[in-house]
Amino acid sequence: MSLPLEIGKMSATLWEVELIAGDSAFQQGQHLTNTFTLLVLLSGEGILERGSASCPMRQDTVYICPPESTFGISAGGQEVLSVAQIRFGFFQVSNPSRTKMHAVLAEGILPDSSSIKVEPAGRLHALCRSMHEQFCSAEPLRWWRAQALFQELLVEVLSAASNRAQDDTHQAMERSKAYMEAHFADDLTIDRLAGIAGLSPKYFVDLFKKRYGVSVLDHLTQIRMSKAKQLMLCSERLLRDVAHEVGYRDEFYFSRKFKKEVGMSPSAFIKKRQRKVAVYGSTSLIGYLMPLEVIPYAAPLHAKWTRYYNDLFGADIPIHLDAYRQNHNRSANLDKLAAASPDLIICSPGLDGWEQERLAAIAPVFELPSEREGWQRQLLAVAELLEEPVQAQRWIASFERKLATVRDKIGKQAQENSVLTLRLQEDQLTVHCNRGMSDVLYSALGFQSPYPAAELPFNLPMTLEQLDTCGADHVLLLVWQESDTLRAWKQMQETPQWLSLKAVRENRLHLIASEPWREYSPIALERMLDDACQLLSGNRP
Known part of the structure; x- marks a missing residue:
């Protein structure tokens, strides 16, 4: 039985303070966080992605990422980007004598808002810089000082959340955007939406396009067409009723608008998607x-x-x-x-x-059918089921043409070079070659493997010494996108042993993404071909 949360009986422990930095091309893909994480922009311009939402990062603002959520950061300008990443956990007294504590999720302790502005300006920046400096020190007392600074920061965040009187511009824009998504069927005008945001119409239009990359009216059209598709596919409503329910009084105008946006008429869309x-x-x-x-x-x-x-x-x-x-x-x-x-x-x-x-x-x-059958047999089986054998054969022929083009670009490099595929999970480096990797790199493109005498290993532990002596001409590395692995990856790259690897020094170690390299499907293999061509053709800078 879980105990009710009492903030007076709780404590928070700082696990890590890390500075994430990069130039205008910096991009950290979304990854899973296993702990509470606070993100603070220290310099430059950044774009934060959390789940399916993204937003520009602002100075003097804390961004909250709870455990079991995903986030990613990318540069949003020409200046050097620097972001403080603060990982921590909550604990609560679990017995009357206060001799035991247990970890808690602390739902309701942190504010529901995903971002909190902290005053005065510069206060947050100074706290994070000082906390990082103390945390990275080898002196135990300075590490304690980092813990004290973190407690101070946490109090500042909670106080700012409870005392906040009104939303800032970003939240006002989000409020207006949410209103569009909830009232898309209404007669929405720029003046009305700008009024909801508390901004002038001209400033609202300009800021919306800059912030979301699409005009206000185009975004409203996208919402309406998305809702219309769902209504047409999930109900037996008449086209007239669908048009009315998504905000169009004239069904003929709606049909023309739908065809312009989707590329086919509503009736053609329904017919193509009739079989669910x-x-x-x-x-x-x-x-x-x-x-x-x-x-x-x-x-x-x-x-x-x-x-x-x-x-x-x-x-x-x-x-x-x-x-x-x-x-x-x-x-x-x-x-x-x-x-x-x-x-x-x-x-x-x-x-x-x-x-x-x-x-x-x-x-x-x-x-x-089983993966052992190969993707072409699998695709043809699905095509027969859906009565699309001609389309399947057409796609396979297109794939073969792309394969021939990639082979031509890679040339003799495939016959003369070996490729090793690795995966890093937490701090364990393993030789990792799944069916898709094998089909593309070795069967289709003809690269050699450092393990020619036996079947390609799937999870064979490998040390950095073994990596340096295995003789691979190219190394493809898949880094698991979660907090512990990314922390181990950062530490590994800073070691003299890593920096001295021949593949690293000669720029022959290439990072690959989980999508598409962990997937086995026709589309994934086609995307792997594109990646392989870019990474292994010898034309990379």
Whole structure:
């Protein structure tokens, strides 16, 4: 039984203060944080991404990222970017004698707002700089001083949150944007939206375009078209009713607007999407539908874990299943799928028996053939199911043409060079070669492997000494995007042993992303070809 949170019986412990810095090209992709994290902009301009939302970072502001959330930072200007990243945890007394404490999530202690402005100007900057200096010292008393400074910062944040009288400009813009999303069917004007933000119409229009990269009216159109797609696919409403429900009084004007924005008429869109195909188990299944020009009715999507598909089809897929920690949320996903009433479910191979039974009770189920069959056989099987064999053959032919082009660009380098694929998870470096990596690098492009005498290892531990002596001409490294691994990665890069590696000194060690290199699907392999061409053709600066 958990105890109620009492702030008077709680303490907070600083785990780490790190300065993240980079030039105008700096970009840190979204990764998972396992602890409470505060982010503070110290210099330059930065863009912060949290889940599916992004915003410019501002001076004198603390940005809050709770445990089990994702965030990423990129430079937003020409100046050098510097951001303080502060990781910490909350603890509470757990027995009457105050002799034991336990970690708590502290829901309700930190403000609900995702950003807090701290006054006076410069106070936050000074606290973070001093805290970092004390924390990095080897003297224990200075480390204690860092803890004291952190407590001071936390009090400042909580006080600023409780005493804040009004929203700043950013929050005013977010308020107006949220109003658009909630009242898109109303007769919204620039004057009305600017009034909600408390800004002049001209300043509101200019600031909206600068902040969100799209005009106010274009954003409103995007919202309306996204809602219209969902209504057309999730209900039997007449086109006239759909038009009215998303803010258009004239259904003919709505049809012209829809065709301009989507590229096809509403009736053509409904006909193409009439069969409600759902995918369950892995987002990679979308990579088998894309070559057939089929957009699923339901699929697992997430702004970080499935960013490529989320950015492409987030607005076009009506039912979003949970793609984060799918193994923890299978029952919820199955409930959502049952409520969606799809016509067909395509699932990953190897599901548990109880999942297969639940799926079969919802709709006819097609299990993707095993990865051992290869992606072409898998794609043709899905194409036969959806009566799209011609489109599948057309896509395979296009893939073969791209492969020939990439081979031509790489030239003799493939025959003369070996490639080693590695993964860093926490502080463990392993040789990591999955089916997609093997198919693209070794089977399709013909690169050599440092392990020719045996099957390619999947998780073979490797030390830096072994990496330096294995003889690989190129090394592709996949760094797990979560806090502990990124911290270990930063420390590894600063060691003399890492800096002395031949592959590092000769710029032959290349970072690769989880998307697409961990996925096995036709689309993922096509994207891997593009990456391989850029990294290994010899034309990189």
